[in-house]
Amino acid sequence: MRRVILLGLLITPLALVSCGGGSKGETKETPAEKEKVVAETEKASEQVSEFGVGPVQEPLNLPETIDEALAKKGEELFEKKQCTSCHKLDDRLVGPPLRDVVNQRPPEWIMNMIVNPEEMILKDPVAKKLLEEYGVPMTNQNVSVEEARAILEFLRKAAREKK
Numbered sequence: 001m002r003r004v005i006l007l008g009l010l011i012t013p014l015a016l017v018s019c020g021g022g023s024k025g026e027t028k029e030t031p032a033e034k035e036k037v038v039a040e041t042e043k044a045s046e047q048v049s050e051f052g053v054g055p056v057q058e059p060l061n062l063p064e065t066i067d068e069a070l071a072k073k074g075e076e077l078f079e080k081k082q083c084t085s086c087h088k089l090d091d092r093l094v095g096p097p098l099r100d101v102v103n104q105r106p107p108e109w110i111m112n113m114i115v116n117p118e119e120m121i122l123k124d125p126v127a128k129k130l131l132e133e134y135g136v137p138m139t140n141q142n143v144s145v146e147e148a149r150a151i152l153e154f155l156r157k158a159a160r161e162k163k
């Protein structure tokens with residue numbers, strides 16, 4: 001931008017006025033700046049771990065067995081937190097079907113998606129692809145990490161009850 005103004009200064013005072021005037025309210029990026037932003041965004045998504053972006057960055061090391069009481073709590077939360085308005089287990093609704101999600105993604109990633117969807121769809125490459133496919137951003141339903149753990153247990157149980 002500075003270079004443009006300098007150039008304007010060199011040419012004519014008129015050029016300076018039009019250039020300076022134009023640059024004030026101007027938010028458009030030059031192609032070079034745009035490229036830089038794209039490169040930085042790409043770099044940022046490369047740095048995202050396989051767990052995604054969010055508070056869950058340590059491996060959960062889940063036991064093989066299902067905690068039935070926790071799964072029950074998760075099922076209730078799945079309703080209470082209105083996940084059901086966008087998700088079904090077996091069919092696509094606003095969002096993807098969730099019956100098989102525990103076999104498709106790491107459990108830590110699923111928890112981060114549940115507690116931190118806004119950042120996930122901006123930075124995590126898998127979540128970004130999902131947003132492209134579904135065209136609707138998943139909303140933050142104010143789920144705590146503990147509640148997300150219960151919902152995860154419900155999803156783990158659901159995956160084993162496959163039709």
Ligand code: HEC
Binds near residue numbers: 132151
């Ligand atoms: C407003 C609709 C909406 C609500 C409410 C919602 N989601 Fe989503 N969810 C989506 C969409 C759409 C996607 C796909 C990514 C995107 O487009 O943002 C998604 C993606 C996901 C994924 C990743 C799916 C995959 O295939 O990897 C999980 C897991 C998930 N949601 C769980 C939940 C849970 C649990 C809740 C409730 C706490 C919830 N969602 C609430 C719309 C919603």
